[in-house]
Amino acid sequence: MGGRLNARVARDIAARNGVNHNEVLRRAYLFVARNQTLSPSVRYQAQLQLNNFGRYTRPGTVKNRCTETGRGRGILSEFGLCRFQFRLKALNNELPGVKKASW
Amino acid sequence: MSRVVAPARLAALTKLRCSIFNTSYNPSSVRTGAKYLKARLRGPSMVKYYPPKTFTIQDINRMFPEMNLVDEAEETRLEDLRALKVRGKGPPKKAKTAADSRRAARKK
Structure with a gap:
């Protein structure tokens, strides 16, 4: 794990x-x-x-729990991460193809 | 003008289609439980959800103490603790008797 x-x-x-x-x-x-x-x-x-x-x-x-923190709520199932870990990793460019929206 | 096709011919067509595409012919829609056999097994992918365990220096030291690997973070922590103790910022002494206990001096 x-x-x-x-x-x-x-x-x-x-x-x-x-x-x-x-x-x-x-x-x-x-x-x-x-x-x-x-x-x-x-x-x-x-x-x-x-x-x-x-x-x-x-x-x-x-x-499905967060694979980083074990949190049970607010999981983005496509990434297996909770929303905060998703944000951290996305901002850190650790999720291929994910970038912050801006327009 | 559309011509009405005889039900028997439609049934024969369905039966033929079933034999071609290897599905079961079930004109009366009886529940045969086939869907429980046809569905893919979900266990193998479920088991793979969490990434495999990653080994830390602590794990390796615990398993192979004879390797004497240096854990930088742990060394730094102990070093800091020693520095604190020199400055008198270490943990307080344990009370030997009930009278020494800070608890006894506490207001009731």
């Missing part, structure tokens, strides 16, 4: 690893649970299995 590693960033990294690790299995269960051509009991079992996955296996728990 290049930037600051605080507890919230560490949690997010754990969530990302969990999602990556369980993704294929979760997709398979999702396919069975959402497939209307299968029998309801099988679909129900698949849904129960889905509910048994941990919290940090769902893609929705992953949050």
